[in-house]
Amino acid sequence: MTRNFALTLVLLFLFAAVAMAQQDACLVCHGPGMAKGKAQAVDPAALTGSIHASLTCTDCHAVDPKVNHAGNRVVYCAKCHEQEAAGFNKSPHVEGRKANIEKLPTCITCHGGHAILPHSDPNSRTSHLNSVKICIQCHEDQQLTDQLQQLPKASVIKSYENSVHGQALMQHGSEKAPACIDCHGSHSTLASDDPDSPVYKTHIAATCGRCHGDIQAEYVQSVHGTALGSGVTESPTCTNCHGEHNIKPHLDPESRVFATAISKTCSDCHAAEKVVAKFGLKADRIATFKESFHGVGTEFGDTRVANCASCHGVHNIYPQADSRSMINAANIEATCGNCHTDLPASFASAQVHESADEKESGGEWYVRQFYIWFISILILAFIVYRVLEYKRRIKRVE
Amino acid sequence: MDERTQNAQAEREQIIQSLTRSILDAAKPHIDPATPQAEIDKRTREITERLQFESSVALSELVTRFSKTTPVDAKPTEERTFLRFGRNFRAQHMLMFTSIILLILTGMPLKFPEFGISKFMIVTVFGGLQNSTLIHRIAAVGLIIVGAWHLGYIIFSRMGRRDFWLMIPRPQDAKDAFHTVLYYIGRKPSGPKFGRFSFIEKFDYWAVYWGMVVMIGSGLILWFKEMFNKGLFDIAREAHSDEGLLATLAIIIWHFYNVHFNPEVFPMSWVWWTGRLTESELKHHHPLEYAEIVNAERKAVELRAEKQSASSESGS
Numbered sequence: 001m002t003r004n005f006a007l008t009l010v011l012l013f014l015f016a017a018v019a020m021a022q023q024d025a026c027l028v029c030h031g032p033g034m035a036k037g038k039a040q041a042v043d044p045a046a047l048t049g050s051i052h053a054s055l056t057c058t059d060c061h062a063v064d065p066k067v068n069h070a071g072n073r074v075v076y077c078a079k080c081h082e083q084e085a086a087g088f089n090k091s092p093h094v095e096g097r098k099a100n101i102e103k104l105p106t107c108i109t110c111h112g113g114h115a116i117l118p119h120s121d122p123n124s125r126t127s128h129l130n131s132v133k134i135c136i137q138c139h140e141d142q143q144l145t146d147q148l149q150q151l152p153k154a155s156v157i158k159s160y161e162n163s164v165h166g167q168a169l170m171q172h173g174s175e176k177a178p179a180c181i182d183c184h185g186s187h188s189t190l191a192s193d194d195p196d197s198p199v200y201k202t203h204i205a206a207t208c209g210r211c212h213g214d215i216q217a218e219y220v221q222s223v224h225g226t227a228l229g230s231g232v233t234e235s236p237t238c239t240n241c242h243g244e245h246n247i248k249p250h251l252d253p254e255s256r257v258f259a260t261a262i263s264k265t266c267s268d269c270h271a272a273e274k275v276v277a278k279f280g281l282k283a284d285r286i287a288t289f290k291e292s293f294h295g296v297g298t299e300f301g302d303t304r305v306a307n308c309a310s311c312h313g314v315h316n317i318y319p320q321a322d323s324r325s326m327i328n329a330a331n332i333e334a335t336c337g338n339c340h341t342d343l344p345a346s347f348a349s350a351q352v353h354e355s356a357d358e359k360e361s362g363g364e365w366y367v368r369q370f371y372i373w374f375i376s377i378l379i380l381a382f383i384v385y386r387v388l389e390y391k392r393r394i395k396r397v398e
Numbered sequence: 399m400d401e402r403t404q405n406a407q408a409e410r411e412q413i414i415q416s417l418t419r420s421i422l423d424a425a426k427p428h429i430d431p432a433t434p435q436a437e438i439d440k441r442t443r444e445i446t447e448r449l450q451f452e453s454s455v456a457l458s459e460l461v462t463r464f465s466k467t468t469p470v471d472a473k474p475t476e477e478r479t480f481l482r483f484g485r486n487f488r489a490q491h492m493l494m495f496t497s498i499i500l501l502i503l504t505g506m507p508l509k510f511p512e513f514g515i516s517k518f519m520i521v522t523v524f525g526g527l528q529n530s531t532l533i534h535r536i537a538a539v540g541l542i543i544v545g546a547w548h549l550g551y552i553i554f555s556r557m558g559r560r561d562f563w564l565m566i567p568r569p570q571d572a573k574d575a576f577h578t579v580l581y582y583i584g585r586k587p588s589g590p591k592f593g594r595f596s597f598i599e600k601f602d603y604w605a606v607y608w609g610m611v612v613m614i615g616s617g618l619i620l621w622f623k624e625m626f627n628k629g630l631f632d633i634a635r636e637a638h639s640d641e642g643l644l645a646t647l648a649i650i651i652w653h654f655y656n657v658h659f660n661p662e663v664f665p666m667s668w669v670w671w672t673g674r675l676t677e678s679e680l681k682h683h684h685p686l687e688y689a690e691i692v693n694a695e696r697k698a699v700e701l702r703a704e705k706q707s708a709s710s711e712s713g714s
Contacts, residue, residue: 290511293635299511300520302527342624350628356636363633371640375647382651388582393661394455395584 026057046115077107087188092150101148103138110134126186128179129169132160135180159246166245176211183207202228204237218315223322234275241265257314259303263289266308288353304339311335311352327352414453418446459661479674480691484557488673490548494606497540501613502646504534509639538617545610564594567604571597593686602653609645612637 030042047053052060060077078085088094088107096104110126117124125134135157138144142154160166160180168177181189183199190197198207205225209216219225219238227235241257248255256265263286269275271286289295289308297305311327318325326335333348340347356364422442429438483491504524507516524530551558574597577590595603619626619634626634657667669675680688 293508296508296511297527300507300517300527304528344624344627347623347628347631350632354632361632362629364636367633367636368640371637371644375640375644378644379647379651385579385582386651386655388579392582392584394452 042114046113050114050116051118052114052116081107084187087185091187091189092191093189103144105138128175129173131181131186132166132169132179136161156245163243163245163247164249164252165247178211182210199239201233201237204239208238215315221324222313222315222317223319224317232279234269234278236269240268257309259307260298260301262307262309263295263298282353284355284358285353288355291355292353306339310338410453410457411450414446414449417449418442421445459664478677480677480680481673482669482675482680483673485673486551486555487557487561488670490544490551491670493540493547494544497537497544498645498649500533500537501541502642502649504530504537505642506646509643535621538614538621541610542614545614561594565600565603567597567600571600591685592683593690594684596684598656602656605645605648605652609641609648612641613645616641 027042027044030040032041032043047055059079085107093104110131112125117127119126119128119131121127122129124130139151139157140154145151145154145157161170165177168174169179184190185198188196190200192199192201194200195202197203205216205219205228220229224235224237228237241262243256248258250257252258253260255261267286270281271283273283275281276283290299294306298307313326316324316326318328320327322328323330325331329349333345336343336348351361354361354364356368359365422438503519507513507519507530510516520527520530524533548558552562553559574590574592577586578597580586581589616634616638619630620638623631657663657670658665675683677688680691
């Protein structure tokens with residue numbers, strides 16, 4: 001027992017001694033202040049403080065010290081970090097290398113070299129807060145994004161800094177706010193058109209739902225969520241309404257879902273000929289809303305008037321026939337009643353989204369036709385009369 | 399001719415010449431190349447002369463009208479004046495145009511919300527829809543008061559009753575309108591002679607009458623919508639919006655022309671403020687009324703003379 005223990009101790013000591021000796025051997029050339037010629041100086045303390053303190057130089061650097069090994073810094077992270085490396089190898093960061101694009105990141109670009117700290121350490125380069133800075137280093141480099149057409153524009157990425165997420169993270173240091181990697185993934189960072197990407201259209205709701213779970217649950221039940229779920233990729237997901245990097249709180253006037261902006265956001269699809277024609281939607285929903293007093297008030301920036309969401313719901317939009325719909329006959333009175341407590345029930349049951357341009361609207365069409373003709377004829381008569389009068393006046397002066 | 403006038407004239411001629419040149423340039427592709435130069439020159443000269451003439455007429459009218467003194471600083475004339483609008487009627491008119499201007503400013507932007515000027519009016523001038531709709535309702539009350547006031551006026555006031563009777567359209571008005579058009583196209587040597595109210599003024603009055611009925615009626619439905627159903631509300635909204643546009647256009651094109659932009663009264667006829675017309679104005683614009691007044695006066699004088707002679711006879 002004692003012998004075994006002593007033997008283990010000796011062996012351990014030996015290993016340590018060998019390791020130390022090996023490190024010392026590298027530091028003969030690479031130690032601080034020792035670097036000569038092309039040898040690069042290494043601070044042994046950086047490695048000692050890092051999560052890799054127990055590793056030796058040759059664990060990462062496959063180096064034969066006997067030959068000239070300048071420039072031969074092959075890094076073998078994958079030896080231990082197999083999964084991460086596999087993800088990274090599929091990412092556009094590696095794919096881009098085939099196209100001979102320089103300036104693409106490798107492991108150390110993000111994680112650093114010898115002084116790697118675990119990402120749970122706030123001082124780590126890859127900590128929740130710091131990771132953003134690594135990504136924007138390249139992605140907010142205008143020169144780079146201008147050069148590489150496949151990259152999103154620098155301004156698009158930069159808008160994250162003013163978004164509700166960016167503000168929470170970068171200004172207030174919130175641990176809950178998503179950094180780049182929370183939506184895009186950390187190592188694989190697939191492009192948004194890759195079906196495996198967490199920001200691929202059909203995955204977005206789940207990605208957002210990791211924090212906004214209750215909203216995701218509501219959304220997947222909705223007409224938009226079920227449509228997308230059944231493969232209708234035109235159907236909007238979170239980002240179609242809220243934006244991507246530039247998401248603002250819904251009470252921010254710059255938000256795409258601010259009370260006065262939302263009809264514009266809905267119009268992206270509901271007034272788009274392609275979408276409307278393909279799915280047999282009513283094309284005049286936005287136009288008739290704009291004509292209504294609600295729409296007019298919205299145009300003047302009044303937030304009290306109803307917008308699309310006030311009547312149709314937000315994440316919980318259903319077809320009118322669905323009993324859960326806010327505009328279902330069973331619920332419409334309560335929906336109007338949210339604002340108009342004094343209106344009789346007959347008001348709620350009447351036709352909404354009517355246009356005086358259409359004969360089906362009933363009385364309005366006739367009223368409008370009457371005035372169109374009345375005003376036109378009157379104006380024409382006025383003008384003719386005035387012109388005649390003017391000509392006469394000229395003649396009289398002559 | 400002093401130097402300034404000469405300079406102005408030279409400048410005007412220059413403008414006209416450059417205008418002529420540009421007309422000639424624009425017309426060039428349409429001119430048959432076979433046309434002799436002399437013909438082109440002749441036509442050009444005609445256009446130039448025409449332009450010169452019309453611009454000088456317009457300019458001189460403008461200058462005369464702008465330099466026309468207002469009654470405030472007018473020299474006291476010896477000319478006799480006649481009361482056209484009493485104090486009561488003038489007060490009605492003032493309350494009405496104040497209300498209507500406010501109604502147009504707060505209402506018209508709602509018909510054209512996408513225009514920049516509409517946003518400026520509602521958001522910047524009135525400070526938002528909440529304020530503008532409140533002002534609209536206040537002004538609407540003003541208009542309703544005018545409506546009720548005027549109805550009382552044409553029933554209970556002697557002058558109101560008489561004027562309303564004279565306002566009623568008659569076949570003569572259609573004849574006058576036809577006559578006017580014939581005169582304008584040169585088929586008659588002179589325009590028709592008008593009485594107290596010409597067909598132009600009657601048109602103005604009845605347009606307002608009709609407008610008041612539609613606007614107040616539909617406006618009340620919109621205001622107290624909880625008492626009606628949505629079908630009626632929608633129709634009222636369409637009518638209110640369209641009639642509002644019609645009223646605005648009628649005021650600008652018809653009424654403003656008659657009382658502001660018409661060179662005969664430009665920049666403004668002051669009768670809304672003074673209520674009075676001079677003898678020459680009355681004679682010119684309402685010759686039949688003038689004749690009637692003169693006639694009545696002569697009869698009154700005769701009657702008084704008769705009475706005097708009768709009393710002196712009985713006294714002797």
